[in-house]
Amino acid sequence: MLYREAGQFKTTYVADQQIFPILQDRLFVLAVIVAAFLAVPMFASPYIYTEILIPFLILSMAAIGLNILVGYCGQVSLGTGGFMAVGAYAAYNLWLRVPELNNLIVVFLFGGVMAAAVGILFGIPSLRIKGFYLAVATLASQFFLDWLFARVKWLTNYTPSGSVAVGKLEVFGWHVDTPADRYLLILGLVVVATLVAKNLVRGHIGRSWMAIRDMDIAAEIIGFRPLRTKLTAFAVSSFFIGVAGAMWAFLRLGAWEPLAFDINRSFQILFMVIIGGLGSLIGSFLGAAFIVLMPILLNQLPGWFGVRMSTALLSHLEFMVFGAMIVFFLIVEPHGLARLWAVAKEKLRLWPFPH
Amino acid sequence: MLGPFLETLIGGLLTGVLYSLVALGFVLIFKASGVFNFAQGAMVLFAALTIARLSGEIDGKEVHLANFVVAAAILGVAVAFIGWYAWREYVARGAGPGERRKLQMLAAAGALVGGIAAYSYGKGAWPIWLAIAATAAIMGLLAYAIERLVLRHLVNQEGIILFMATLGIAYFLDGFGQTLWGSDIYKINLGLPKDPLFLFEGVFPGGLLVDPGELVAAAIAAGLVVVLAIFFQKTRVGRALRAVADDHAAAQSVGIPLNTIWLIVWTVSGLVALAAGLIWGAKLGVQFSISLIALKALPVLILGGFTSVPGAIVGGLIIGAGEKLSEVFLAPILVKQFDLAGGGIENWFAYMLALVFLLFRPQGLFGERIIERV
Numbered sequence: 001m002l003y004r005e006a007g008q009f010k011t012t013y014v015a016d017q018q019i020f021p022i023l024q025d026r027l028f029v030l031a032v033i034v035a036a037f038l039a040v041p042m043f044a045s046p047y048i049y050t051e052i053l054i055p056f057l058i059l060s061m062a063a064i065g066l067n068i069l070v071g072y073c074g075q076v077s078l079g080t081g082g083f084m085a086v087g088a089y090a091a092y093n094l095w096l097r098v099p100e101l102n103n104l105i106v107v108f109l110f111g112g113v114m115a116a117a118v119g120i121l122f123g124i125p126s127l128r129i130k131g132f133y134l135a136v137a138t139l140a141s142q143f144f145l146d147w148l149f150a151r152v153k154w155l156t157n158y159t160p161s162g163s164v165a166v167g168k169l170e171v172f173g174w175h176v177d178t179p180a181d182r183y184l185l186i187l188g189l190v191v192v193a194t195l196v197a198k199n200l201v202r203g204h205i206g207r208s209w210m211a212i213r214d215m216d217i218a219a220e221i222i223g224f225r226p227l228r229t230k231l232t233a234f235a236v237s238s239f240f241i242g243v244a245g246a247m248w249a250f251l252r253l254g255a256w257e258p259l260a261f262d263i264n265r266s267f268q269i270l271f272m273v274i275i276g277g278l279g280s281l282i283g284s285f286l287g288a289a290f291i292v293l294m295p296i297l298l299n300q301l302p303g304w305f306g307v308r309m310s311t312a313l314l315s316h317l318e319f320m321v322f323g324a325m326i327v328f329f330l331i332v333e334p335h336g337l338a339r340l341w342a343v344a345k346e347k348l349r350l351w352p353f354p355h
Numbered sequence: 356m357l358g359p360f361l362e363t364l365i366g367g368l369l370t371g372v373l374y375s376l377v378a379l380g381f382v383l384i385f386k387a388s389g390v391f392n393f394a395q396g397a398m399v400l401f402a403a404l405t406i407a408r409l410s411g412e413i414d415g416k417e418v419h420l421a422n423f424v425v426a427a428a429i430l431g432v433a434v435a436f437i438g439w440y441a442w443r444e445y446v447a448r449g450a451g452p453g454e455r456r457k458l459q460m461l462a463a464a465g466a467l468v469g470g471i472a473a474y475s476y477g478k479g480a481w482p483i484w485l486a487i488a489a490t491a492a493i494m495g496l497l498a499y500a501i502e503r504l505v506l507r508h509l510v511n512q513e514g515i516i517l518f519m520a521t522l523g524i525a526y527f528l529d530g531f532g533q534t535l536w537g538s539d540i541y542k543i544n545l546g547l548p549k550d551p552l553f554l555f556e557g558v559f560p561g562g563l564l565v566d567p568g569e570l571v572a573a574a575i576a577a578g579l580v581v582v583l584a585i586f587f588q589k590t591r592v593g594r595a596l597r598a599v600a601d602d603h604a605a606a607q608s609v610g611i612p613l614n615t616i617w618l619i620v621w622t623v624s625g626l627v628a629l630a631a632g633l634i635w636g637a638k639l640g641v642q643f644s645i646s647l648i649a650l651k652a653l654p655v656l657i658l659g660g661f662t663s664v665p666g667a668i669v670g671g672l673i674i675g676a677g678e679k680l681s682e683v684f685l686a687p688i689l690v691k692q693f694d695l696a697g698g699g700i701e702n703w704f705a706y707m708l709a710l711v712f713l714l715f716r717p718q719g720l721f722g723e724r725i726i727e728r729v
Contacts, residue, residue: 316534
């Protein structure tokens with residue numbers, strides 16, 4: 001009844017090419033953004049900020065980055081954690097060594113650019129290696145980068161434990177100290193990043209990625225250059241992942257060691273992309289929400305029912321339920337939460353008259 | 356100079372055999388079902404934990420009696436099934452409609468006998484051969500559950516979905532094994548000799564130091580490879596497996612049941628995981644980190660080719676040797692040159708080796724040539 005495109009005529013090309021061609025979609029997205037900026041800070045507690053909202057937003061951004069590579073360009077990567085680490089440590093070193101540039105936006109962008117450079121480097125094998133061979137080959141970057149940040153002392157500023165910490169964060173004179181401030185900064189960056197990503201994937205470059213994904217030989221024959229297309233996908237994807245890594249380190253952790261970006265992080269982000277839906281930006285958000293919320297729920301669940309368990313048993317059970325849920329979701333909806341979202345929208349269009 | 360070099364080389368090759376063993380499990384499943392089975396490492400951990408706890412001395416950390424009874428019941432069912440199958444092959448070929456009933460009775464009887472035996476035996480400290488047999492039966496049941504509950508529902512999905520599903524299985528198995536058996540470090544006592552062995556004392560001053568346990572392990576692995584090769588090349592089931600590996604649709608059209616084949620393949624790779632878990636557990640103790648040897652086996656896999664059994668073996672040897680040699684000879688140079696905080700390059704060296712190799716041969720050492728058509 002409410003959600004109809006009937007009667008919404010496009011009279012200009014600009015109107016026809018907007019991101020959300022349906023008025024109700026535009027209003028909905030606008031309402032979500034406004035609510036996130038204005039309504040959430042009114043009731044959120046520090047716990048909700050640091051344990052739910054901040055991880056959700058940052059990991060969504062990483063998931064968008066990985067989705068560009070896996071979902072849009074079809075190059076499976078298991079090195080996400082490594083690229084996040086590059087972003088984090090590059091940002092850390094700029095922040096540490098060039099105090100004049102103590103502006104988080106600049107620091108994060110630097111982290112992203114460095115991650116993009118490393119991403120291009122490790123993307124080169126994708127020109128020769130395909131499919132699962134590539135997936136395993138990208139693990140090389142994960143392990144190499146893990147090792148690099150654990151062993152090269154200069155990168156961690158010669159701290160004896162190898163763990164580094166940041167303090168005194170500001171953006172154009174705005175001190176980002178409280179969880180609420182951090183949340184707002186992250187939210188702003190994620191909104192901008194999503195907008196950029198959306199415009200990239202629906203434009204010329206995104207179409208060339210999808211052509212390569214669907215069949216790279218055919219795409220090459222009709223004139224897409226695989227070198228440029230694949231490497232831009234690696235670069236853009238790693239840029240997003242690098243910025244997410246820098247945000248994770250600076251705004252979520254504050255003090256970290258390379259273990260924060262180990263292979264489990266890579267798998268976590270890949271889960272988000274798959275569960276959310278390959279080749280879908282809304283899916284990246286839904287997947288991130290799912291993966292962030294589920295362990296928290298699993299942790300709380302026995303307490304609600306008054307069952308007391310040892311922490312070791314609890315963590316094992318958590319592993320089991322997590323694994324079972326993943327398998328269950330893949331069986332029920334292999335196209336991810338984004339597909340459910342699309343189905344719901346489709347149903348809403350017809351509601352309440354199904355024909 | 357030659358002495359230490361050879362020593363490292365032999366140590367590396369012996370470790371490499373173990374990598375091959377894990378990689379072999381991957382290859383079997385990938386060949387037969389196109390599933391990139393990330394759960395292989397978790398299966399190794401699960402098998403090792405089961406053996407260790409079934410055969411372990413009672414060490415304060417007690418295992419629930421129910422676990423023993425269930426393990427024995429599963430073993431009983433497996434024995435009953437195998438016996439029934441052999442009898443059917445021998446006496447009457449083909450199962451009639453009334454057979455199903457008989458089969459269920461038989462399974463129940465097997466379970467009962469096994470359960471009673473385990474109960475009267477008391478808890479703890481089974482002899483190692485009994486523990487291994489029970490674990491083998493459990494791995495078979497696990498394969499059945501995976502095929503029935505997961506794979507069957509994911510037929511015709513893309514490779515990456517199947518891969519993610521096996522990641523989910525890996526998480527589940529890691530949690531399940533530790534819930535069932537506890538998460539401390541356990542020992543498997545195979546009775547392997549511990550004293551170091553010196554070889555070729557006449558050729559080199561002091562001889563070459565070799566761990567006899569590793570030699571035995573390598574021998575077991577080599578034996579397993581031979582058995583598998585015979586199984587694949589000479590038996591009827593092996594031929595069916597190769598047919599499925601070549602072409603699913605064609606195999607199905609000549610009457611090879613795909614689901615049964617998958618069950619067999621997962622069982623076989625479960626048994627390979629058992630062997631790997633046994634050897635690793637005896638060498639390093641059973642703990643969670645065993646599950647990570649899957650990550651060690653992956654470069655072996657891409658180096659050798661996903662679909663090649665000889666590739667898994669040769670790749671394992673190359674990776675094992677390369678890893679150890681690089682750690683002993685290359686790492687100190689790197690550490691000195693770049694002022695690093697310690698070596699530890701073996702974590703990534705194998706991957707880099709495989710990666711560089713792949714740039715020249717994208718299908719791996721023995722992989723099938725990739726032919727692409729539009």
